[in-house]
Amino acid sequence: MAKPLNIGMIGYGFMGRAHTNGYKRVCDFFPELPYRPVLKAACARDAAKIQAFADQWGYESTETDWRKLVERKDIDAVDICVPNNLHKEISLAAAAAGKMILCEKPLAMNVAEGEEMCQAVEKAKVPNTVWYNYRRVPAVTLAKQLVDQGRLGRIFHYRANFLQDWTISTDLPQGGTALWRLDAAAAGSGVTGDLLAHCIDTALWINGGIADVGAMTETFIKERKHTLTGKVEKVGIDDACAFLCHFQNGSLGLFESTRYARGHKALYTFEINGEKASIKWDLHDLHRLEYFDHGDESNLRGWRSIHVTDGDHPYMGKWWVPGLAIGYEHSFVHQVADFLDSLGKGVPCGPTFRDALETQKVCDAVLASAQDRTWKKV
């Protein structure tokens, strides 16, 4: 019989919804888990808004001060869904209170903060994970399995990009609840922490560590009205970022992210070229994995479009029948399932804070490299 795990959610935005949906659905589809999430409390400064969120999603209670939530005895795990500049402070308090922590990505504003956070959770010995959810898209998990099985052989190339187009208008303001991602003070960086961090997490997971980087960033629109001050202010974030790198296994990496790629809403793609095989994935069609196997007969070789919806594909045995796709939100359900499973087994659930710190190191090196136009070791 599954034991209850009381969740305290901080935040109620896009990610607050996505995580909550994960908690609510997981036991319907993964009934054998040792724990079942209980929506104990939701927290935000705006009392009316957090109450409305709690009502809609079924949280039992609300708080308007995250410090109170973190201290509550009836909370087992704290979920941090607030802007990046609050991750550290909340994490430190939650760890000190002995709470498990599920923190939105990126881990922190920078490596120094991240290191402090890692030490806190490790000292407190609390289970911790960071929501790099794309690892749990079945096609991405399958890609990881194929590489781990050695099917690609020696890896030569890894390339990834994350392209969006939602900030092209000069009329869009920066800052505030809706647009904190455009405000350097709240977000730390622009596309690097918001989008490239996803690409980097996946890459480190699948292809191992990155040794050095050479990067370029750009802010296309230099000034935007700030929602909080009402004034036109300098834009501090990177609108676009691209970098070259060497992986420790000798393969070459090429990463790019932007919010100025007209026609792409959320095009996260990666491709890995190995001696024996190659794989490609695209978030816009997340239920497919493209696979090229040089071992196929020479005149019948071609990129296979694998519809990752069969019972023997990662996670898919839990859902419907072959051919019927799941969507974006399911990656969060899977992360909750894996987290609960790892609790039962007493093992870490990757990416842990420590794992996510590696991504943070790459992000910091990328931003530093772009700053002074030199290559940086990670």
Place this chain on the structure above:
Amino acid sequence: MAKPLNIGMIGYGFMGRAHTNGYKRVCDFFPELPYRPVLKAACARDAAKIQAFADQWGYESTETDWRKLVERKDIDAVDICVPNNLHKEISLAAAAAGKMILCEKPLAMNVAEGEEMCQAVEKAKVPNTVWYNYRRVPAVTLAKQLVDQGRLGRIFHYRANFLQDWTISTDLPQGGTALWRLDAAAAGSGVTGDLLAHCIDTALWINGGIADVGAMTETFIKERKHTLTGKVEKVGIDDACAFLCHFQNGSLGLFESTRYARGHKALYTFEINGEKASIKWDLHDLHRLEYFDHGDESNLRGWRSIHVTDGDHPYMGKWWVPGLAIGYEHSFVHQVADFLDSLGKGVPCGPTFRDALETQKVCDAVLASAQDRTWKKV
């Protein structure tokens, strides 16, 4: 404040899970609905299995006799998720008991049964709907809107197919809980009622009535072991079915379904060619709609691949952000939402039993045409 609507679920298979998921999720994403489903009771003959299902999904109680469930005072709506040969009897009893009915497709074993069912619900004046869920895939709904807006102009062609490959092995038995779809006594027909009925429902909805049909069916594997008798028995269902037809609007139709199309798990596609524009859709990539507009500048015309994930696409404003796909199961959430909304408004929620009877008429005409190799009026 949403009023409770007590659901009585009969069945616990693939569709039982899909509908239940719809009931459980709808209010998280459609919080303004006038009703909220309550999982009151689940029913099946096997007490242990239905209890396990109820425990997993959160039904408050169980029954092992559908007649009892139908009579329960605390049940508002009966959901019929059992093989086709039971639809009529349960519907008649539920209607007589004044229950709303949500019935799995196809409506009935044949037109005669279906007509009886229509009369029962209409006499009882109970809200009723049939789970032709694909109408509520956002891309399909968008297709309907485009045709209704006249963007395609005069329609010349409608073609649809539903291709699967899961029954090719001769070792597969027929009948029983898992494989009743292969048993003519339980299913009525093979791909015609199981798969083509979906294609026909969508077609009638978007392109209007079908006037006549010329059809062909085939049973590739003539005998299979029957799960219930343990004996090798003649296969009574159609493994494949294709038909030509005329729509009442003068356009030509071409429909095909099979479970012997190696490489296709659940490839439901349709294409509509109009004087001014054409559209295509494919269940394997259900979040996309292909659209060709002859009104585009001549040298820049091309099929547009619309990623149907924006806030101004049908239903999508309720989910995530642009670029992030939903999946198969969401079509059921949408049907629940529309059903609850229609209850509040006191209007029918299509496809009603009467609507679904039109699909049944086409199916019967198709099977009759294949039988004696002549064209049949619908």
Place this chain on the structure above:
Amino acid sequence: MAKPLNIGMIGYGFMGRAHTNGYKRVCDFFPELPYRPVLKAACARDAAKIQAFADQWGYESTETDWRKLVERKDIDAVDICVPNNLHKEISLAAAAAGKMILCEKPLAMNVAEGEEMCQAVEKAKVPNTVWYNYRRVPAVTLAKQLVDQGRLGRIFHYRANFLQDWTISTDLPQGGTALWRLDAAAAGSGVTGDLLAHCIDTALWINGGIADVGAMTETFIKERKHTLTGKVEKVGIDDACAFLCHFQNGSLGLFESTRYARGHKALYTFEINGEKASIKWDLHDLHRLEYFDHGDESNLRGWRSIHVTDGDHPYMGKWWVPGLAIGYEHSFVHQVADFLDSLGKGVPCGPTFRDALETQKVCDAVLASAQDRTWKKV
């Protein structure tokens, strides 16, 4: 050293250009052939136009009466590129004169004409071939090889369509040099002979004979101005045609063609589903073959998109390097190459007149079936 083969070309339209290009290019890429085509004479009734054609393409002389051309001693092979209603008369004369014949498709206006033509060439023992050029698209040839090798196993389904959209405007006239394809007196039929004949030829070649057909035709625009008479006249051709059929090997066939499918310029596609594998092809991307092999590991199965441009693909060793595509016109070069090669070997070059008569039989049965709405044996 290749011997000269003197070509007499009758006609100078689209096909006249395509064939001529084939003759002119073949020896550059197939230098080992036993014969080399010589552009001896071109013939058409309009002296100025045929002279201009001859000048542009390099024909040594011109004729304005095909009977003279057929009688010329210096002509070895007659190429018939005129409307269908002239194929028989020219073929009979050419055969009587002992000339080889390369005749545009379809073979004839009907089976009776075709039978007469077959008897003529067989009696005269002259090499003969019909320009069903799509057999020689490398991806199509590869498809044939895969089926012949038994890689698909038992065939269940064959479906093909040929969709165009160029006659939708009611302003388009019928008849005359440019639009004889819309004139029943010159073309015999509409899409059936013009487009479906291609689909049928490929199908018979790859999947064997067709036993019976059930068909439907439509003429969407009933009257058009006739170019020759200047009057609005009834349209006698079929604008669209679809048919169901049984192949002799037990597989089911589904064929459709139309010139009213907005968005498709020349979309000839076919798909074959076998027990072990399936293949798909599309003229719009003619250098690719889609292949699904059920023998692949279960979790890595997917449709392979084979870029048919490698040296071990049919014909491709003669062209460029892997990855570089050839186009439509090369199918004619290949047919010329195969014809010249077969001359050297003294064997027939398919499709011969006799092979093409089989396609004609299916076309006639299709039109007859559509006429009285009954199934017809072929």
Place this chain on the structure above:
Amino acid sequence: MAKPLNIGMIGYGFMGRAHTNGYKRVCDFFPELPYRPVLKAACARDAAKIQAFADQWGYESTETDWRKLVERKDIDAVDICVPNNLHKEISLAAAAAGKMILCEKPLAMNVAEGEEMCQAVEKAKVPNTVWYNYRRVPAVTLAKQLVDQGRLGRIFHYRANFLQDWTISTDLPQGGTALWRLDAAAAGSGVTGDLLAHCIDTALWINGGIADVGAMTETFIKERKHTLTGKVEKVGIDDACAFLCHFQNGSLGLFESTRYARGHKALYTFEINGEKASIKWDLHDLHRLEYFDHGDESNLRGWRSIHVTDGDHPYMGKWWVPGLAIGYEHSFVHQVADFLDSLGKGVPCGPTFRDALETQKVCDAVLASAQDRTWKKV
């Protein structure tokens, strides 16, 4: 009446064939040109091989010393199809002899050579062009037109790659007639000059000058047997190269090329993101252009797949009918056509030597940047 233009071809390899095919076919499809190429002489050191080439393709005579060919009075234009290390010397001699020059790309071994070549042809006032043939693929030309028309608005991003997989095997030797591209002494560089040069030429043409670059190169296989010496020698070329850059118009560039991308034979792709629209192209499907227009109605926006085969697409009015694709080789036919047309008009035919020198400057800056890991101005 077209005047003859006597061609002297130096080389007989892959490019020798491709150019010759261009010369032979151009007048069939572009009959109105003011000049017609005459295959006067072909030249190579190996007398037997060049004679065989001349016989196959129809050159009137042969030479074994390029200096003699360049001096021949009956030669109007010299076509240079030999390894890169010979481009300069031949060009200087040809210019001194007053010959027009059509030189294979890249222009030279480095900028210094290229500058000398430019001065030579400019001093001699001889028409000159470099075979960056991809500019003349109809879809690429269309892309150029769209950007020039301002349809994309401000450009934010340009990314291109050229991926191959043919040198992955360690058994492949370097050097000699077949594999001079792997020999630094003959080729100057690896993928940078061979493949990236194409990407750069297209980019400069469409998006304007490049201001600076930050690059990375790699040689995955460090030693290969040399065909000429028979010994295992160090590999001097770059197997892979990637670079970041800024265009002068403020847009960001990202370029990558490799011969170690398993699954890609010759995947040259580029994508341009502008404020108002974006375009994508892929050599593997060279007859298509992907186009996204933000001006489309918001719920019907999507990437359009334009089948660039209509009469109003660049060059396509000369070929077949809509829907029927041309291939790789046609880009050379178009370049010949444009060269002959420009001769008649007395204007340069881009890319001239001077244009190609700009590409050379970028290549040199890229290699220098990769060498010392710093950004370089171009």
